[in-house]
Amino acid sequence: MLPPFWDYRREYDELRDEILAAVDRVFTSGKLILGPEGIAFERDMAAYVGVKGAVGVNSGTDAIYIALAAAGVGAGDEVITVPNTAVPTVSAIQVLGARPVFVDIRDDDFLMDVGQIEAAITPRTRAIVAVHLYGQCVDLDPLLEIARRHGLKVIEDCAQSQGARYRNRRCGSIGTAATFSFYPTKLLGGYGDGGMVVSGDEAVVDLARSLRFYGMEQTYYAERHGYNSRLDEVQAAILSLKLPRIDGWINRRRDIADRYRRGLADSGLRLPKENDYGRHVYHLFVVETSGDRDATLARIEARGLKCSVQYRWPIHLMRGYQDLGYREGQFPVAERNARQIFSLPVYPHLRDDEIDEVIEAVRAAI
Ligand SMILES: Cc1ncc(COP(=O)(O)O)c(C=O)c1O
Structure with missing residues (x-):
């Protein structure tokens, strides 16, 4: 029999008992959002990727939006990326009020042609979103060198590449910040929507944590303009048992x-x-x-x-x-x-x- 293009139900058959036990654990815990499951999964993802901190959010799209904002990108800034990506890479830039600027891709691996970045830089350029498409990393060393010379932030869009390596480092541990999607079809898929921002820079992690929570650091007091985007406890518990x-x-x-x-x-x-x-x-x-x-x-x-x-x-x-x-x-x-x-x-x-x-x-x- 020819298989469907994608189907999670064989995985569910294998993991059913563990998943149902995790869901029951959450439902009986009295904590559905921003609780111990999310904290544990953030810690485990940070360790897996090899970064200081991780912040669970509602989707990979939100992760890009929040990572860019936490890295200091805002309205009117230009962000360089590629036109052959999932729409959300670009919509996240647009939602921020920033302007997506495209460079072409390479003919052999279909990833960003890093050699075209410099020609796309203007005085308004603030960041590059490197999309590790299909499961493979953009050539980051030359990209980082250009970013360093021009003072640009680098966000790695790892939605399609969790676990991929670039010269012995895991993708997501190399740029200013990186973003993951736990959309069900992804390498680490949830049973619903989910995403994550990770960074080796504690200031970026702290800002992302506040931005996903209405801009608050303590309850009912906004330090800045924020948003609501949180990975819920059920998804975190399921993703935790899948991560190993x-x-x-x-x-x-x-x-x-x-x-x-x-x-x-x-x-x-x-x-x-x-x-x-x-x-x-x-x-x-x-x-x-x-x-x-x-x-x-x-x-x-x-x-x-x-x-x-x-x-x-x-x-x-x-x-x-x-x-x-x-x-x-x-x-x-x-x-x-x-x-x-x-x-x-x-x-x-x-x-x-x-x-x-x-x-x-x-x-x-x-
Ligand atoms: C490259 C890429 N970036 C971002 C996203 C957005 O992730 P999500 O669907 O979790 O918002 C996806 C997934 O659709 C993707 O493939």
Whole structure:
């Protein structure tokens, strides 16, 4: 049987007793928001990533917004990022009143082309959001060097790359601050929405903690303009029991990726490039076709396999972002990528025989 593109229910079957016990523990504790489960999970995530502190928030989108604000970015500032990301990377910048400024991506790994950053810097630039897309890190050393020279903050968007490494450091431990999403499909997925800001800078952590809590430091007294964005106790308890398993799940994802590589080596598809400076965790296994992508997808679907496209439209060409003033042709690599790529199913509970069936269906359709 061909597997669904993604499904959490096999994981739930495996963890059901532990999850229900965790939910019951929270419900009987008398504390539903900002309690011991959240504190314990923040401590464990900070230790996992290798940073001083972590602040649980309501989503990965909020995490970006709050991390930028905590790093001192505000209305009227410019923030450099890429157009081939999930919309939330950019909407978080916009919600802050800052202006997203795009640079193109590299043709081989589809990550930010760091060589284009300097040309995009203006006197208003305050930060770079480096999106570690698909499970692999942006080349951070040259990016950090540019940021240092120009006095820019660096936010790592780790929504798709929890556990990935850049030169032996975990992603999220390298920039000014980093953000995670616990949306259910993510490498560490909750059973609802959730996100986190982490930082090695205690001042950034403290500010993020206040910003997620109406700008308060003590109850009913606002020190600054804030917001409400908190990871609830139920999600924190579930994420805590999943966190110790994530490295095993990443190994399984990498095994699945290897199986795809072997099975699709001579298929004519371009397979994901792994950079030797880091460790890919395969949130997504993204392939590129040289032909008509949508016709290929239709043939694959006719065989019973539903693939996905991350992402079909680069953000600068979306109606909702026309106000940024970009035109078609300005980011040719991101535009071509959006036309040619699609993603194969990859999640730890897929079986080898299912991967083999995916490979067979894709090869037959090509
Ligand atoms: C790269 C990236 N950034 C940010 C987000 C936002 O995370 P969330 O859906 O938890 O708000 C996502 C997830 O959709 C993402 O893939």
